[in-house]
Amino acid sequence: MTTEPTAGPGPADKTPAGTLEVTITYLEMHRRPGSGLRPSLHEPIAILQARQPTLSFYRYLYCHVGEPWLWYERRAMDNETLRAIIHDPAVSIHVLYFDGVPAGYVELDSRVDHEIELAYFGLLPEFIGRGLGPWLLNWALDTAWNREPSRIWVNTCNLDHPKALLCYQRAGFEPYRQEFIRIRDPRLEPYWNTQPWPDANGQ
Numbered sequence: 001m002t003t004e005p006t007a008g009p010g011p012a013d014k015t016p017a018g019t020l021e022v023t024i025t026y027l028e029m030h031r032r033p034g035s036g037l038r039p040s041l042h043e044p045i046a047i048l049q050a051r052q053p054t055l056s057f058y059r060y061l062y063c064h065v066g067e068p069w070l071w072y073e074r075r076a077m078d079n080e081t082l083r084a085i086i087h088d089p090a091v092s093i094h095v096l097y098f099d100g101v102p103a104g105y106v107e108l109d110s111r112v113d114h115e116i117e118l119a120y121f122g123l124l125p126e127f128i129g130r131g132l133g134p135w136l137l138n139w140a141l142d143t144a145w146n147r148e149p150s151r152i153w154v155n156t157c158n159l160d161h162p163k164a165l166l167c168y169q170r171a172g173f174e175p176y177r178q179e180f181i182r183i184r185d186p187r188l189e190p191y192w193n194t195q196p197w198p199d200a201n202g203q
Helices: 055-069 079-086 132-145 164-171
Strands: 003-005 019-029 045-049 091-098 101-109 115-123 151-157 174-184
Touching: 019 164, 045 132, 055 079, 055 091, 055 101, 055 115, 079 091, 091 132, 101 132, 115 132, 132 151, 132 164, 151 164, 164 174
Parallel strands: 115 151
Antiparallel strands: 003 174, 019 151, 019 174, 045 091, 091 101, 101 115
């Protein structure tokens, strides 16, 4: 998958066939938000850290959470590269369970000193609209700030959930940069429906 930086979002009639104009917004926070952000939920929920998850489980989460929003980077990634990331001690993956069923996940990336990237965050489509998103986001921020970073950052784009940017801002993130790129529609790529097979041991 190649990306081409552009000066700005181009007119729809000038976008080459099979490509998408993407506006990426980068957001950050440098201090823990005020208390009381996390809404209370009276639901059968739990969050468990997936320590060195199998590739098949990770790809299940990534693909099902990200498919409506055209997440493609990890779909295109080979097993060796993906394993090196998700098994890195500085990367932690936390899975939200609703009544014993995976409902979403958060991936916190601390590989850069003194900062944490909220690398991936989202819910499976069946669990959107139940108030779980803001709750999970604020849980993730509490967890990240407990590690005492200097900065937490995230990016979102116009392909994400329409309320994603607002959700991040309400949680305390502030935009600091925008980037405009053009990508080939990932749904046209072979990897969109065909994933690499995990190793025989499931890792």
